[in-house]
Amino acid sequence: MNSEIIQLEPTEIWSNFSKLNAVPRASKKEERVIAFIKNFGEQLKLETVVDHAGNVIIRKPATPGMDDRKMVVMQSHLDMVHQKNNDTIFDFDTQGIDMFIEGDWVKARGTTLGADNGLGVATIMAVLESADIEHPAIEALFTIDEETGMTGAFELKGGLLNGEILLNLDTEEDDEIGVGCAGGIDVTATKDYETEEKPENTIGFKITVKGLQGGHSGMDIHKGLGNANKIMTRLLFDGFENFGLRVQSFDGGSLRNAIPREAVALVVVDKMHRSSFQFEMKQQADQIKKELQAMEPELEIVLEENDATDQVMELGIQEGIIKALYAAQNGVYRMSADIPDLVETSNNIARVQINKGAIQIGCLTRSSVESSKIDLANSLRATFELVGCEVEFSGDYPGWTPNMNSPILKIMSKLYEELNGEKPNVAACHAGLECGILGQNYPDMDMVSFGPTIKGAHSPDERASISSVKKYWKFVLEILKNIPGK
Known part of the structure; x- marks a missing residue:
């Protein structure tokens, strides 16, 4: 003691x-x-x-x-x-x-x-x-x-x-x-996927997002804090769009009621893009840190060369799930019309696990209005079902x-x-x-x-x-x- x-x-x-x-x-x-x-x-x-x-x-x-x-x-x-x-x-x-x-x-x-x-x-x-x-x-x-x-x-x-x-x-x-x-409800999206051999002449990188404050996914959701899963998704989206980046794994966040503080992804890009990819990622990192400087002064985005395994996500699945994560609502969805400054409805994209042929995404959706809670949960469900995920609602509790x-x-x-x-x-x-x-x-x-x-x-x-x-x-x-x- x-x-x-x-x-x-x-x-x-x-x-x-x-x-x-x-x-x-x-x-x-x-x-x-x-x-x-x-x-x-x-x-x-x-x-x-x-x-x-x-x-x-x-x-x-x-x-x-x-x-x-x-x-x-x-x-x-x-x-x-x-x-x-x-x-x-x-x-x-x-x-x-x-x-x-x-x-x-x-x-x-x-x-x-x-x-x-x-x-x-x-x-x-x-x-x-x-x-x-x-x-x-x-x-x-x-x-x-x-x-x-x-x-x-x-x-x-x-x-x-x-x-x-x-x-x-x-x-x-x-x-x-x-x-x-x-009240709240857990929204969980899952999908199995095929892996495939990584493209020839590629080099592996490890991307790490860390140093975020995190916090309570209800009490702190309105503060504009960074979400490591959304930041990582943004980096992966950009890397794929500009360099054909391929994802080996993505591991971010932990508990549904905690705003994600850290995320790690293993990726590969063509060796011919090595320098330009590093330059682009640094620019992206600097831009994100500038956007979040007031709330997240300790944010770090680290890019390191890494020995990748031979397997990456199947291309179509990768493109779909990254776009779904990018599109999925995170943060405040609606403020209360009845009580000043009260968040009515929100979502926390709390946990992302993509590795070895399995995808699991965990969210916690909250609202003081039951119909709005279900509306946002259905919006998330639709987003992930569009890319072939199975979506389950669980842990529903009233306000x-x-x-x-x-x-x-x-x-x-x-x-x-x-x-x-x-x-x-x-x-x-x-x-x-x-x-x-x-x-x-x-x-x-x-x-x-x-x-x-x-x-x-x-x-x-x-x-x-x-x-x-x-x-x-x-x-x-x-x-x-x-x-x-x-």
Whole structure:
């Protein structure tokens, strides 16, 4: 455990966050963290239940004098996004997160920090183990697999929870109270293809796109950040148009909910074009870097000679799939007509794998309007089906419709203003939160989302503000003291 981190105020949160971050907890690999939280509840001698999906529910009675208040569900997800820089040696399956302090920020060395949603989990742990915090009866709900499918929220059965108010601790700006979010759907295009002998008299090159910021494919999609898969596609398109470039392989991005930071392609061109190809690629790279300079100052596009294998993509398939990737929507598709500055619909071309006769392209399409979500998903489907791909929709989850008349929202807005001297930003977000899914089985539960300031979620630049966690903790304590009566 990092001794610097556990000494930060409030120690109740940071010490629990440090313990949590010592436990590997990738989405769909949550066995160890489920056991960790279950053991935590049992050691406190609190009622602890693990449901059939792996969600953990821990119940704590009200403190004296608070028995007449409504029961509160405090909810966060156990899994975290595992991302690292290419040059970082780190095994997420066996190692705990290596944290350090830089100014007002807690960061991780070369990996994601896990503040999303580890700080929420740590907050709930702090409330559960406290002996002096005033609170009503608490149901702590720790869900699994939020980041890659919302599985825990989908699988949580109706009737398990008795709480009337749900506090989701998964928002990433400390001045914001979330009241709505986007739904999402995974769009996956696949195709097998024939390989063929590379043309005679060719030379191999390795093209690498790296140094991009990456980020959350919902919360950061509007910022104009570079997408490594789209940049690589642009380079391959140009190389084919001007020099007959042939593709051996293309490997870019990783997780659907992370904007791709890196991509690598192996290609061949005719030896007679060697110098002119290198010159053209440098010009293209310089132009792209100039376009993205304001947002992506660390972008690198590297061209290196490389010993290519004998096999490349069949020509017609290569031309079709590169054009489809070029044409496919990436980024903001439509802004909300109802809520200023809110992205309504977007897509992230998150993962491209082309190698050894198989193509797989993974996208995450988001929208706060169900019909618009399906419209964009169908547009992507049509684009990839035109070049012979099979397209599958999966992981469909609903959005969360704002309730501006929420009683807990009114209480929290008043408390925030009293504590901070300004009104909170009451907003919907373009990320996916579990509230909309949980609301399907608990339609009468009053829900809001809030949390401390976290930047760069889903990327190795993820960082959590120390001063913000202090501010947020005071807010949590005031909310629990002011839960209304039954």
